[in-house]
Amino acid sequence: MTETRRPIIAGNWKMNLNHLEAILLVQKLAASLPERTLAEVEVVVLPPFTALRSVQTAIDGDKLQLGYGAQDVSAHASGAYTGEISGGMLAKLGCTYVVIGHSERRQYHNEDDALVNAKIKAAFAAELTPIFCVGEGLEIREAGNQVSHVLAQVDAGLDGLKAEQVKQTVIAYEPVWAIGTGKTATPEDAQEVCGAIRARLTERHGAEVGEAVRIQYGGSVKASNAAAIMAQPDVDGALVGGASLDADEFAGICRFSEHVGR
């Protein structure tokens, strides 16, 4: 990370917590975060759709300094798409962010790069900020092709976007083999790919965009390893799964700078 990009730590709760449990977690998290952390770091929670209204009420009601968003969005604006949730619905709930292209959506729902691109465009149409996920599977990593694989995902996902939209996008690099497995990429592994993503953004969209985009690392991030990952120059945040369900652990990740003496 650098001083010019504000770190963003986002907790992807995945399919966990009902709306009552969600309120408790948000309140406990807010109580665990000191002012200094909240001034330095953008802290975001990404609950299931069913908890969004309750999380909105808790955050607005107590004026908590937390951002929030959803874990997916439809590529369509409205209509006969049973079970889907539109960007407009999320915006109306006060969401700032929406996760798009998470590897679990790609794997279990066959989401391809074209659909991811359409969803990113749908998010912008609703004035939501995408947290756009990319990452390689184990076979690709073992073959040493992680950089080219991820850059192809980045190019496809951002295809047709204006430079201003790319600049606003948060990109989450999540090596699939490190998600929920306890295997964390080394800080150098994370930097290799995040640095390549930034170089590609600079090449395609100009230096201003490349310098501005925030790139997160995701995959078994914990309070104990967050500081080393965040110390990498092109890593500006973390997309946290399992550890975001525990307020103390997630707050520990958000407080990463205390471990590097900043």
Ligand SMILES: O=C[C@H](O)COP(=O)(O)O
């Ligand atoms: O969205 C979050 C990632 O999939 C990481 O999940 P994890 O922290 O449980 O490995």
